[in-house]
Amino acid sequence: MTNRILIVEDEESIRGFLKINFRKNDFLVFEAGTGEEGVVKARQERPDVVLLDVMLPGMDGFAVCEVLRKEFPDMGIIMLTARGQDIDRIKGLEFGADDYVLKPFNTTELVLRTKSLLRRLGGKPGGEGNETVKCGAFRLEVYSQRVFKDEAEIMLTPKEYMLLKLFLENQNKAFTRDELLDKIWGYDFVGDTKIVDVNIRRLRSKIEDKKSTAMYIETVWGTGYRWRKEH
CATH class of the missing domain: 3.40.50.2300 (Response regulator)
Known part of the structure; x- marks a missing residue:
């Protein structure tokens, strides 16, 4: 195409x-x-x-x-x-x-x-059905790239979706900013790590229950970010 x-x-x-x-x-x-x-x-x-x-x-x-x-x-x-x-x-x-x-x-x-x-x-799987990733209140439909929290759909940008999917598939794993750049933006991305922080902030604003408290995506000081596994 x-x-x-x-x-x-x-x-x-x-x-x-x-x-x-x-x-x-x-x-x-x-x-x-x-x-x-x-x-x-x-x-x-x-x-x-x-x-x-x-x-x-x-x-x-x-x-x-x-x-x-x-x-x-x-x-x-x-x-x-x-x-x-x-x-x-x-x-x-x-x-x-x-x-x-x-x-x-x-x-x-x-x-x-x-x-x-x-x-x-365009990284959507070509298999049958609609694979889902579930974690607490969150559900990701991989084929359609739709995200739901408590069955209410959340509208995410492609990069926000990819970040959320990576976190849910690797709960409690701490990712450095460089690792997130490599996995989400690609090894050939030319830029600085601020793009990670900006997208994390945008994602948090859409999924967190309280804007001032990071219940889901935690900041790992001196490293980067991780998803709290208990949620």
């Missing part, structure tokens, strides 16, 4: 260059020059992944990311930004982006990182 990608970038030269390179790699490419147009195209075409520039006229990339993540939890989102400050990268992750790439970027690396993201988003 051909992968579908939407490029939301206001600079026509960059957009055209990306379009050529992704087409060479057998992607079906859609494009948009503004944030508003990007939202419309995403709703119309339902791409597998969106390359989203932060600095867009009108509706900026953060606002677009927030809308797309709410409407399409399974859609991959990679943010493109010329900004180097940590706060801007973290802001994009807080809005639900799966990855970020700083301009100027290497196009070959961007294509590879997009393919890596798609492999992780």
Whole structure:
């Protein structure tokens, strides 16, 4: 199946260059020059992944990311930004982006990182039935990638789902941030460990009973995180 990608970038030269390179790699490419147009195209075409520039006229990339993540939890989102400050990268992750790439970027690396993201988003088993992972109040349906707590469905991003599945399958095991980066984002991920902390914080906000207390995902000081087995 051909992968579908939407490029939301206001600079026509960059957009055209990306379009050529992704087409060479057998992607079906859609494009948009503004944030508003990007939202419309995403709703119309339902791409597998969106390359989203932060600095867009009108509706900026953060606002677009927030809308797309709410409407399409399974859609991959990679943010493109010329900004180097940590706060801007973290802001994009807080809005639900799966990855970020700083301009100027290497196009070959961007294509590879997009393919890596798609492999992780598409990792559904092909067997019969609907395998489930259960732990206390939580139930994960692996084939459909749906998550329930006390039979109420929780809407998670792909990375949040993968983190939760990893924790439930390895209860009480402490994972370092580097291990989580390797298992969830892949060994070829180029970035810092803040992306782990941001996604853990987002996941906690959706599954914890009390926002101020980590009942399920514990912080292991000096190491990383683990799932409390008694739950």
